[in-house]
Amino acid sequence: MSEDMASLPADYRQLVQNPPAGWSISSRIVQPEVRLSKADNGFTASLYGSRTVRGEKRLWSALSPDHNWVADNRTIRPLPHDSPNILREMIGDVAPGSTSFPDVIRLLRLEDPDMPVSADKSVFLSGRSASEKLSTDMDISGLNANLFPYQAQGVAWMRQTINHTGGLILADEMGLGKTIQIIALLLDIGDNSESALVICPTSLIANWRTEIFRFAPELAVLIHRGPHRTGTITGFQRAQIVLSTYDTVVQDIAIIAGMTWGWLICDEAQALKNPDSGRRKSIALIPRKHMISMTGTPVETSLLNLWSLTDLAIPGLIGSRQSFEKDFPDSENSAKELARLTDPVVLCRKVSDVAGDLPKRIDIDVPLELGNRLTERYYQVLQETLEKYPVAGNLVATGQLQLFCAHPWLQGAGSPDDIDDAEFTQSADTPLVTPKVERTIAILDEAFRIGKKVLFFAIFNRCGDIVRQAAAGHLPNAFWGAINGSTPQQERQTIVDSFMAYDGPGCLVLNPKAAGTGLNITAATIVIHYTQAWNPALQIQASARSYRRGQTEPVYIYRLFYEDTVERVMIDRSKWRQELGNEAVPLSTRNPEDLKRALSLKPEREDR
Numbered sequence: 001m002s003e004d005m006a007s008l009p010a011d012y013r014q015l016v017q018n019p020p021a022g023w024s025i026s027s028r029i030v031q032p033e034v035r036l037s038k039a040d041n042g043f044t045a046s047l048y049g050s051r052t053v054r055g056e057k058r059l060w061s062a063l064s065p066d067h068n069w070v071a072d073n074r075t076i077r078p079l080p081h082d083s084p085n086i087l088r089e090m091i092g093d094v095a096p097g098s099t100s101f102p103d104v105i106r107l108l109r110l111e112d113p114d115m116p117v118s119a120d121k122s123v124f125l126s127g128r129s130a131s132e133k134l135s136t137d138m139d140i141s142g143l144n145a146n147l148f149p150y151q152a153q154g155v156a157w158m159r160q161t162i163n164h165t166g167g168l169i170l171a172d173e174m175g176l177g178k179t180i181q182i183i184a185l186l187l188d189i190g191d192n193s194e195s196a197l198v199i200c201p202t203s204l205i206a207n208w209r210t211e212i213f214r215f216a217p218e219l220a221v222l223i224h225r226g227p228h229r230t231g232t233i234t235g236f237q238r239a240q241i242v243l244s245t246y247d248t249v250v251q252d253i254a255i256i257a258g259m260t261w262g263w264l265i266c267d268e269a270q271a272l273k274n275p276d277s278g279r280r281k282s283i284a285l286i287p288r289k290h291m292i293s294m295t296g297t298p299v300e301t302s303l304l305n306l307w308s309l310t311d312l313a314i315p316g317l318i319g320s321r322q323s324f325e326k327d328f329p330d331s332e333n334s335a336k337e338l339a340r341l342t343d344p345v346v347l348c349r350k351v352s353d354v355a356g357d358l359p360k361r362i363d364i365d366v367p368l369e370l371g372n373r374l375t376e377r378y379y380q381v382l383q384e385t386l387e388k389y390p391v392a393g394n395l396v397a398t399g400q401l402q403l404f405c406a407h408p409w410l411q412g413a414g415s416p417d418d419i420d421d422a423e424f425t426q427s428a429d430t431p432l433v434t435p436k437v438e439r440t441i442a443i444l445d446e447a448f449r450i451g452k453k454v455l456f457f458a459i460f461n462r463c464g465d466i467v468r469q470a471a472a473g474h475l476p477n478a479f480w481g482a483i484n485g486s487t488p489q490q491e492r493q494t495i496v497d498s499f500m501a502y503d504g505p506g507c508l509v510l511n512p513k514a515a516g517t518g519l520n521i522t523a524a525t526i527v528i529h530y531t532q533a534w535n536p537a538l539q540i541q542a543s544a545r546s547y548r549r550g551q552t553e554p555v556y557i558y559r560l561f562y563e564d565t566v567e568r569v570m571i572d573r574s575k576w577r578q579e580l581g582n583e584a585v586p587l588s589t590r591n592p593e594d595l596k597r598a599l600s601l602k603p604e605r606e607d608r
Contacts, residue, residue, distance in 0.1 A: 001605065004551075005063060005071065005323065006063075008020055009080070010063070010064065010066045010067045010084075011068060012068050012069040012076070012078040012079070012081065013081065013495065015069065020180045021129055022074060023074050023075070023076055024074060024075040024076070025075075025076050026072075026075055026077045026078070028076065028077065029077075029078050029079065029080060030049035030050060030051045030060070030070065030077045030078070030079060030080075031049065031050045031051065031116070031593070032047065032049060032050075032079045032080055032083040032086070032115045032116075033047075033048045033049070033050050033059070033115060033116045033117070033118060034046070034047065034048070034087060034090060034091075034107060034113075034115050034116070034117045034118070035047075035048045035059070035061070035117075035118055035119070035120065036099070036104050036107065036108070036117065036118070036119040036120070036123050036409055037119070037120045037122055037123060037558065038120075038122035038123055038125070038403060039097065039098075039170040040165060041098065041164065042098045042100060042101075042163070043098075043099040043100070043101060043103070043104050044063075044096065044097050044098075044099060045074060045087070045090075045091050045094075045096045045099045045104075045107065046061055046062070046065070047061070047062040047064075047065055047067065047079070047083060047084065047087050048060060048061050048062065048070070048095065049062065049069075049070040049077055049079050051077075056545070059073075060072050060077065061149075061304065062083075064081065065084055065087055065088070065096040066084050066085050067079075067084070068080070068081050068082075068084055081306070081316065083115070084582065086114045087115070087117055090107060090110070090113065090114060090115065090117075091103065091107065098164075100164045100165065100166075100356070101161075101165045101314070101317070101344060101345065102162055102165065102166075102314055102316060102317050104119065104123060105317055105318065105341055106316075109319065123344070124340055124341075124343060124344055124400065125343075125344060126343040126344065126346070126348075127157060127161070127168075127343065127344065127345065127346050127347035127348065128347065128348060128349050128353065129424075130157055130160075130161075130344070131153040131154055131157035131347060131349075131593065132153065132155070133151045134156040134157055135152075135153075135156065136149035136150075136152045136153055137152070137529070138152040138155060138156065138184075138188075140155075140184050140188050141186050141187065141217055142187045142218050142219070143183070143184050143187050143215060143216060144215050144216065144217060145180060145214075145215045146506035147180070147181075147184060148177070148354070148358065149354075149357050150176070150349065150353075150354040150357045150487070151176075151177055151180065151181050151184070154170075154172070154181045154347055154349075155181055155184045155185050156168070156309055157347055158181070158185050158292070158300065158457070159188060159189050161183060161294075161344075161345060162189075162290050164598075165313075165314050165317075165345055166289070166290055166291070166313075166314060167290060167291040167292065167293075167312075167313030167314040167345070168292055168293075168313055168345045168346070168347065169269075169292070169293045169294075169295070169298055169309055169310065169313055169342075169345060169346045169347070170182070170292055170293070170294045170295075170347050171239070171294075171295055171296060171297075171298050171346055171347060171348040172296070172347060172348065172349050172448045173296055173348075173350045173351050173450060174296050174443065174447065174450075174526075174556070175362060175448075175526075175554075175556040176349060176351065176354065177363065178267075178294050178582070179207070179208065179211050179267075180211065180215055182198075182265055182292065182294065183211060183212060183215050183216050183219075184215075186216075186219075186240075186241070186263065187216055187219070190467055190606075193260075193262075194261070194262025194263070195236050195237055195239055195240060195241070195242055195261055195263075195607075196240065196241045196242070196261065196262055196263035196264075196265060197236075197242050197244065197256070197261045197263065197264050197286070197288075198241060198242065198243050198244070198265040198267065199244055199245065199246055199264070199265070199266050199267065199283070200243070200245065200246075200248050200266075200267035200268060201243045201246065201267070201271065201370065201438065201442070202247070202369070202435060202438075203266050203368055203369075203435040203436075203438045203439040203442075204267055204268065204439070205223065205225065205243055205245060205369060206367040206368055206369045206563050207367055207368075208243050209221060209223065209243060210365075210367050212241060212530075219241055219274045220238065220239045220240045221239060221241050221242075221243060222235065222236065222239035222241070222242045222243070222263075223242075223243045223244070223382065224236070224242050224243065224244040224248060224252070225243075225244055225245055225248050226372070226431045229248070231252075231253075231255060231256065232255070233258050233259045236256075236259060236421075236514070237259070241525060244309060246271055246279050246283075247279075248284075249282060249283065250278060250279055250282045253282045253285060253286075256286055257285045257286050257287065259287070260287040260288065260289065261286065261287065261288045261289070262288070262289050262290065263288065263289070263290050263291070263292070264283075264286055264288035264290070264291040264292075264295060265291075265292050265294065265420060266283065266293050266312070267290070267294045267296070268295060268296045268442065269293035269294055269295040269298075269309055269312075270297050270298070270305070270309075271477075272293070272308060272309060272312060273300055273301075273304075273305035273308050273309065274302065274305075274308065275307070275308040275311075275321060280308060280312070282555065284312060284315075287306075291309075291313045291314075292313065293309045293312060294312045295309065295512070297445070297446060297449050298346065298348075300449075301475065302330055303328050303329075303330050303334060303335060303338055304321075304324070304325065306338060306342060307321065307324045307328070310342055310345070313345070314345060317341075317345070318338070318341055318342065319478075332445070337554070345455075347488065348434040351525075351553065351554055353488070353555065354554070355554060358554045360487075360547070360551070360554055360555065361543075361547050361554070361555050361557065362554055362555070362556050362557070363557050364556060364557065364558050364559070365558075365559050365561070365571070366439060366558055366559065366560045367561060367562075367563045367568075368435045368436055368542060368560060368561065368562050368563065369435060369562065369563055369603070370434075370435065370437060370562050370565065370603045371435060373430065373431070374408065374430060374434060374468070375603045377404070377408055377429060377430055378401065378565065378603060379403060380477075381397075381400055381401060381404050382397055382401060382599065385397040385400045386577040386599075394596070397599060398566055398599065399419065400591075401565065401566040401599075402531065402532075402566055402567070402570075403419065403422060403460065405436070405561075405562050405565055405566065405567050406436075406458065406459075406460050406463050406530065407434060407436075407437065407460075407463065407466050408427065408429075408430035408434065408532050409424035409425055409426060409427055409430065409432070409466065410422045410423070410424045410460055410462060410463075410466075411423055411424065411425055412460075417540075419460070420459060420460060420484065420485055420511060420513065421461055421462075421485075421486070422460050422461075422462065423462060424462050424465070424466055432466070432469065432470050433470050435562075436530070436560050436562070437466065437467055437470045439560055440456075440467050440468065440528060440530060440560065441459070441470060441471045441474065441475065442530075443526070443528060443558060444467075444471065444475055444507060445471075445474070445475055445476070447505060447526050448475055448476040448478045448507075449505075449507075451478055451504060451505050452505055452524075452525055452526050453479075453499065453502075453505060453506045453507070453508075453523045453524040453525065453526070453527060454505075454506070454507045454508070454524055454526045454527070455507075455508050455510060455521060455524045455526070455527045455528070455542075455545060455546055456507055456508065456509045456510065456528045456530060457510050457511070457512045457527070457528065457529050457530060457531070457539075457542045458509070458510075458511065458530040458531045459511060459512060459513065459533065460531060461484040461485070461486070461511055463508030463530055463531065464480075464507075465480055467530075468480065476505065478504065478505040478506050478507060479498070479499055479502040479504065479505070479506030479507070479508075480506065480507055480508075480509070481495045481498065481499050481506070481508050481509070482495075482508070482509040482510070483495055483496075483508070483509075483510050483511070483514060483515040483519075484510070484511035484514050484515070485511060485513065485514045487514065487515075492519065493519070495508070496508070496519055496520075496521055497559060498522065499521065499524075500522075506523075506524075508521065508524065510542070510545070512533065512538050512539065512541070512542040513538070515542075515545070519545050520545070520548060520550065521545045521546050522546060522548065522550045522551045522552075524545075524546040524555075525551075525553045525554065525555050525556065526555075526556050526558070527542070527543050527545075527546055527547075527555065527556070527557040527558065528558045528560065529542070529543075529557070529558065529559045529560065530560055531573060532559065532561055532567050532570040533570065534570055534573060541555050543555075559571065562603065563603065564601050564603040565601060565603055566599075566601070568601060569597050569601060
């Protein structure tokens with residue numbers, strides 16, 4: 001603003017009484033308009049005047065929200081004299097220069113506004129596009145990790161966005177590190193006096209705990225789950241991060257909703273897609289200052305899914321459920337309009353978007369907890385096997401525990417080297433959907449929804465059948481195939497070719513002993529090791545079916561294992577042998593130290 005303009009009165013009527021020298025005064029009123037734009041710390045609602053000349057719309061900005069005139073070069077053009085008052089009435093108590101995103105959406109969705117409302121392109125910049133404009137330089141105190149550039153940009157975007165929205169949806173594709181970005185954000189702007197509540201499926205509790213201890217060891221963590229969980233608000237306030245499960249939160253909602261949380265983080269938030277579910281209704285009752293919904297699939301079956309997640313993160317952003325269902329029926333046009341409104345609060349990046357930042361192979365360990373019911377059965381299997389085989393008990397018991405960790409319904413005699421074809425029999429004592437099956441289905445679901453192909457390795461052939469049975473009706477359509485020791489040699493390449501050529505997602509179930517070498521399966525970019533191996537060479541060779549010459553995309557390799565069980569010993573021992581470069585240890589080799597530790601580790605009898 002030039003000095004001569006700054007000295008002019010804001011009221012056009014006063015200006016006319018004492019016209020400034022060198023300025024022309026027009027008496028023709030121009031159309032007032034509210035123009036929304038992005039600012040550094042939020043959004044700005046500015047007063048504009050518009051006029052259409054020869055079919056072309058021209059816009060002039062008022063000098064301030066209090067001015068009822070605009071300057072067109074050296075010509076002053078009047079707005080309706082009450083335009084500043086109307087602007088203030090429209091935006092309410094919010095300062096025009098620091099408008100929040102919910103206020104932006106509310107203004108744009110006014111049915112009969114007193115002045116037209118428009119927005120420039122900066123307002124609806126998607127989370128991905130906005131994050132790409134941010135710096136990758138980030139020094140976060142207490143973070144024991146080096147973030148990839150796109151992760152640093154994600155943290156910076158979340159920090160910026162949360163300041164003017166109060167909430168957001170983190171919807172990065174699987175494998176891009178949503179968890180570490182959240183941990184980094186909490187370290188970056190978290191207030192130690194305000195606890196963060198992280199809610200996740202039961203199968204992810206161990207993973208969250210491991211990730212926090214690994215990347216932010218100074219943070220105090222409380223796990224609120226199990227019969228001996230805290231029953232007081234004071235207990236929550238002692239921790240910086242409280243980890244809990246959806247089922248526990250529903251049971252304890254009276255306690256949990258008794259305090260205001262600094263942060264509410266919902267992982268695998270697609271569990272809240274149904275606004276009528278008791279789980280979603282309970283979560284909505286929790287007082288919080290900031291909320292983040294984490295999910296790779298914000299829309300699964302209906303646009304109402306996105307309303308449910310968005311309204312939790314930023315209540316009221318896109319209206320009530322009743323108005324939403326009226327304004328956004330499930331149609332392509334509705335989806336496009338809804339995306340325009342929600343894209344600025346959703347960070348959704350694909351592996352292909354950030355492939356340049358990623359290594360070619362990304363190994364992801366997924367620790368799991370058995371839980372009370374399976375822990376009791378684990379002890380029972382151990383004791384029964386040692387009693388039945390007094391001489392070779394240690395070796396056989398180790399194999400039976402491996403079998404149990406794959407799935408408690410599997411039945412076979414002897415060591416795991418001899419029971420590939422173990423059958424499964426349904427048992428009322430144990431569930432079909434175990435924590436490992438649940439996590440596998442979640443990985444497959446997200447992979448299939450984004451069109452990825454998966455290699456599923458298990459040393460027990462029926463594991464793939466168990467997962468398919470548990471997932472029946474819950475996974476998108478996909479190719480399924482299997483190769484194990486009973487598959488004729490001449491048929492194996494045909495199965496691989498069909499998998500590779502299939503136009504869409506797929507899962508190839510493989511026994512690493514039969515299909516761990518010799519096959520080139522680069523169409524798959526996700527590998528799941530459902531069971532573990534004592535010899536690291538077995539997994540290395542199996543992973544190499546996808547991670548090999550000809551692969552053009554990063555390969556994600558997941559290892560699923562139960563903490564404090566024989567599988568933890570296998571993970572640790574394979575790492576040790578790998579570090580020594582000792583990959584040629586025969587498959588059946590398990591030294592006495594391995595067996596002793598495998599049978600001495602005991603999972604907790606109560607969920608922590």
